[in-house]
Amino acid sequence: QVQLVESGGGLVQAGGSLRLSCVASGRTFSRYAMGWFRQAPGLEREFVAAISYTGGTTGYADSVKGRFTISRDNAKNTLYLQMNSLKPEDTAVYYCAQSSRGRYSDSRLEYDYWGQGTQVTVSS
Numbered sequence: 001q002v003q004l005v006e007s008g009g010g011l012v013q014a015g016g017s018l019r020l021s022c023v024a025s026g027r028t029f030s031r032y033a034m035g036w037f038r039q040a041p042g043l044e045r046e047f048v049a050a051i052s053y054t055g056g057t058t059g060y061a062d063s064v065k066g067r068f069t070i071s072r073d074n075a076k077n078t079l080y081l082q083m084n085s086l087k088p089e090d091t092a093v094y095y096c097a098q099s100s101r102g103r104y105s106d107s108r109l110e111y112d113y114w115g116q117g118t119q120v121t122v123s124s
Helices: none
Strands: 003-007 010-013 018-025 034-039 046-051 058-060 068-073 078-083 092-099 111-114 118-123
Touching (some): 018 034, 018 118, 046 078
Parallel strands (some): 010 118
Antiparallel strands (some): 068 078, 092 111
């Protein structure tokens, strides 16, 4: 079975940076696309960033383009999200997810497994 464990969340001032990590176990990590999603209180879970199985294709929500960078280290079964120039509106629980395919996708429906989430809070 697949297990995804996020870490790296916390409290940061606006303009600061955080680096989230997601360690995967179970099925072969390198065969599947990965994504980051986030959910603020009272709102639906939304797409943040995704990466194909090789890392050759990446994509971002318009709200984070130019500020966030998704990457993966298949040798370490780890997914990363580098978040720079953080804004209060980035405050949310961030979730790591594994796709059913290796190809890039920004749709929640194409992700089979989810982590427990890590809280990111950005103060003004």
